[in-house]
Amino acid sequence: MAKELVFGHLNPDTDAIVAAIAYSQLQNQLGYETEAVALGEPNDETKFVLDYFDQETPRVIDKIGDQVQAVMLVDHNEAQQSVPDIDTVAVTHVVDHHRIANFKTTSPLFYHAEPVGCTSTILWKMYNENEVQIPQKIAGLMLSAIISDTLLLKSPTTTDDDRQAVQALADVANVDYQDYGLKMLKAGTNIAAKTAEDLIDADAKTFDMGGHNVRIAQVNVVDLAEALERQSEFEDAMKQSSQTNGYDLFLLAITNVLDSDTTMVVTGDNDLQTKVAKAFNHDIENSRLDLPGVVSRKKQIVPPLQQQF
Amino acid sequence: MAKELVFGHLNPDTDAIVAAIAYSQLQNQLGYETEAVALGEPNDETKFVLDYFDQETPRVIDKIGDQVQAVMLVDHNEAQQSVPDIDTVAVTHVVDHHRIANFKTTSPLFYHAEPVGCTSTILWKMYNENEVQIPQKIAGLMLSAIISDTLLLKSPTTTDDDRQAVQALADVANVDYQDYGLKMLKAGTNIAAKTAEDLIDADAKTFDMGGHNVRIAQVNVVDLAEALERQSEFEDAMKQSSQTNGYDLFLLAITNVLDSDTTMVVTGDNDLQTKVAKAFNHDIENSRLDLPGVVSRKKQIVPPLQQQF
Numbered sequence: 346m347a348k349e350l351v352f353g354h355l356n357p358d359t360d361a362i363v364a365a366i367a368y369s370q371l372q373n374q375l376g377y378e379t380e381a382v383a384l385g386e387p388n389d390e391t392k393f394v395l396d397y398f399d400q401e402t403p404r405v406i407d408k409i410g411d412q413v414q415a416v417m418l419v420d421h422n423e424a425q426q427s428v429p430d431i432d433t434v435a436v437t438h439v440v441d442h443h444r445i446a447n448f449k450t451t452s453p454l455f456y457h458a459e460p461v462g463c464t465s466t467i468l469w470k471m472y473n474e475n476e477v478q479i480p481q482k483i484a485g486l487m488l489s490a491i492i493s494d495t496l497l498l499k500s501p502t503t504t505d506d507d508r509q510a511v512q513a514l515a516d517v518a519n520v521d522y523q524d525y526g527l528k529m530l531k532a533g534t535n536i537a538a539k540t541a542e543d544l545i546d547a548d549a550k551t552f553d554m555g556g557h558n559v560r561i562a563q564v565n566v567v568d569l570a571e572a573l574e575r576q577s578e579f580e581d582a583m584k585q586s587s588q589t590n591g592y593d594l595f596l597l598a599i600t601n602v603l604d605s606d607t608t609m610v611v612t613g614d615n616d617l618q619t620k621v622a623k624a625f626n627h628d629i630e631n632s633r634l635d636l637p638g639v640v641s642r643k644k645q646i647v648p649p650l651q652q653q654f
Numbered sequence: 655m656a657k658e659l660v661f662g663h664l665n666p667d668t669d670a671i672v673a674a675i676a677y678s679q680l681q682n683q684l685g686y687e688t689e690a691v692a693l694g695e696p697n698d699e700t701k702f703v704l705d706y707f708d709q710e711t712p713r714v715i716d717k718i719g720d721q722v723q724a725v726m727l728v729d730h731n732e733a734q735q736s737v738p739d740i741d742t743v744a745v746t747h748v749v750d751h752h753r754i755a756n757f758k759t760t761s762p763l764f765y766h767a768e769p770v771g772c773t774s775t776i777l778w779k780m781y782n783e784n785e786v787q788i789p790q791k792i793a794g795l796m797l798s799a800i801i802s803d804t805l806l807l808k809s810p811t812t813t814d815d816d817r818q819a820v821q822a823l824a825d826v827a828n829v830d831y832q833d834y835g836l837k838m839l840k841a842g843t844n845i846a847a848k849t850a851e852d853l854i855d856a857d858a859k860t861f862d863m864g865g866h867n868v869r870i871a872q873v874n875v876v877d878l879a880e881a882l883e884r885q886s887e888f889e890d891a892m893k894q895s896s897q898t899n900g901y902d903l904f905l906l907a908i909t910n911v912l913d914s915d916t917t918m919v920v921t922g923d924n925d926l927q928t929k930v931a932k933a934f935n936h937d938i939e940n941s942r943l944d945l946p947g948v949v950s951r952k953k954q955i956v957p958p959l960q961q962q963f
Binding site: 442443444445446447448449450451452453454455456457458459460474643644647648651652 | 767783
């Protein structure tokens with residue numbers, strides 16, 4: 346069997362990078378030859394995680410090129426969230442927890458998706474189903490990914506499976522997940538040191554919504570008011586990026602991970618902005634939309650928008 | 655939780671009908687409220703199976719209408735192979751063994767696909783993973799589906815998982831699968847009593863290939879020469895159906911299930927016919943293409959066509 350690359354989405358978050366490492370390790374145990382790679386540099390939170398568990402950073406690639414004929418995707422399936430030349434290779438495996446869209450294959454494949462909070466939760470179940478032991482380091486990485494995606498089990502995307510996985514993985518990794526989790530989340534919210542350009546691009550995904558190119562970025566903070574002092578700086582960067590990349594609409598969700606609230610900054614086409622306001626049944630004032638109780642892009646932001654568009 | 659319907663593809667074969675019954679039974683054990691239905695009447699082979707294991711025929715539906723808000727798909731995912739108003743409901747679960755195409759959701763879902771010979775093989779694994787016992791009757795049905803899809807484990811789509819599932823299910827069902835399997839396959843090949851219109855529609859699927867509407871039907875026989883005596887009758891029916899339904903190309907694969915050979919009858923646009931000939935590297939003579947060793951539409955017919963288009 347020829348070697349395959351395993352990777353998560355562009356602008357990788359902790360789950361995108363960790364799930365690639367964990368799935369590659371599992372598949373290699375099951376007889377495949379795989380290498381985990383990443384479609385971007387790890388963010389601050391992920392750097393903290395990789396450092397904490399002494400895990401090497403995966404090689405970063407920006408195209409498949411001639412490297413392999415076949416790949417395995419984790420934590421995404423939509424082509425526009427993947428490597429730009431994804432159409433030149435066969436996708437043989439997908440493990441994901443998102444909706445399915447803009448994804449097609451010519452041949453049957455292995456596809457395992459569940460509506461749980463984190464890809465690493467599905468991988469935890471797959472290790473168990475295949476009776477493969479999870480190494481302590483990998484358990485720590487997977488635990489981190491679930492804490493990251495579920496904001497310490499507080500996001501509405503959290504399921505019983507995620508809670509069980511966190512308990513089990515914390516045991517294997519031998520860490521106090523509450524204490525470790527808070528440190529980890531805070532490590533990812535240090536926005537003061539970053540440029541607006543970096544912040545609006547660090548955890549951003551592009552969606553096709555009713556034929557429109559919609560960019561949705563998310564930034565986690567521990568102080569919403571402090572972050573919003575930079576609103577005009579963010580707006581400038583979002584408009585510039587939209588012009589360069591052809592986005593019709595750019596949304597920046599600034600989420601307080603401690604209080605579980607979000608304020609969304611909105612730039613782009615006026616008609617589309619009206620649709621955004623309708624989708625959330627809130628007025629946009631000063632290019633800003635308050636979304637109390639909203640923390641999940643996937644579960645609380647994308648579906649109402651998709652519905653409206 | 656509201657009730658959901660579970661169903662396989664249009665023009666149901668044995669796996670499409672049986673997998674719906676087996677998945678519905680599993681999901682009900684796991685706490686869902688589901689009903690297995692079918693998108694068409696069972697064919698002769700499936701009738702033999704349902705009769706043999708004393709299983710009621712599922713209710714046939716031709717639209718979801720106001721019946722349910724959410725559905726579970728088995729043995730297919732492409733919209734054009736599903737109920738016509740599939741877009742009006744949420745797909746919450748898919749269990750399938752085909753390529754993924756023309757499928758999208760607005761929310762995360764449970765999707766379990768594996769490149770094995772039969773959906774019922776995946777369901778057999780899911781029963782085991784969930785530690786739910788398979789009732790004897792359901793085991794007999796699932797066994798029949800695997801025999802049907804793999805032509806008694808002789809199709810190139812057959813995997814080790816299919817072989818293991820057949821052994822295990824034959825034990826639970828308490829049948830000699832070789833003896834039973836031959837009887838079952840023969841029950842599905844009685845073409846003399848059927849009109850050409852029925853035969854070209856009984857196991858037919860529509861594919862979007864490079865923007866063209868391609869219809870591919872398959873008929874299983876035990877005597878290829880006898881079947882080909884009716885070639886002109888088939889061609890007339892295929893041309894008529896193409897005109898009525900807007901197919902650009904209609905292919906009829908007549909497969910000898912005992913010898914594992916196929917002869918394909920080809921009607922439709924001349925340029926597209928040339929592409930078919932190229933895809934299989936064989937000339938079309940007398941509207942006919944011999945495909946020795948070919949038995950699987952999914953693995954041996956669709957991929958080379960998709961490649962060429």
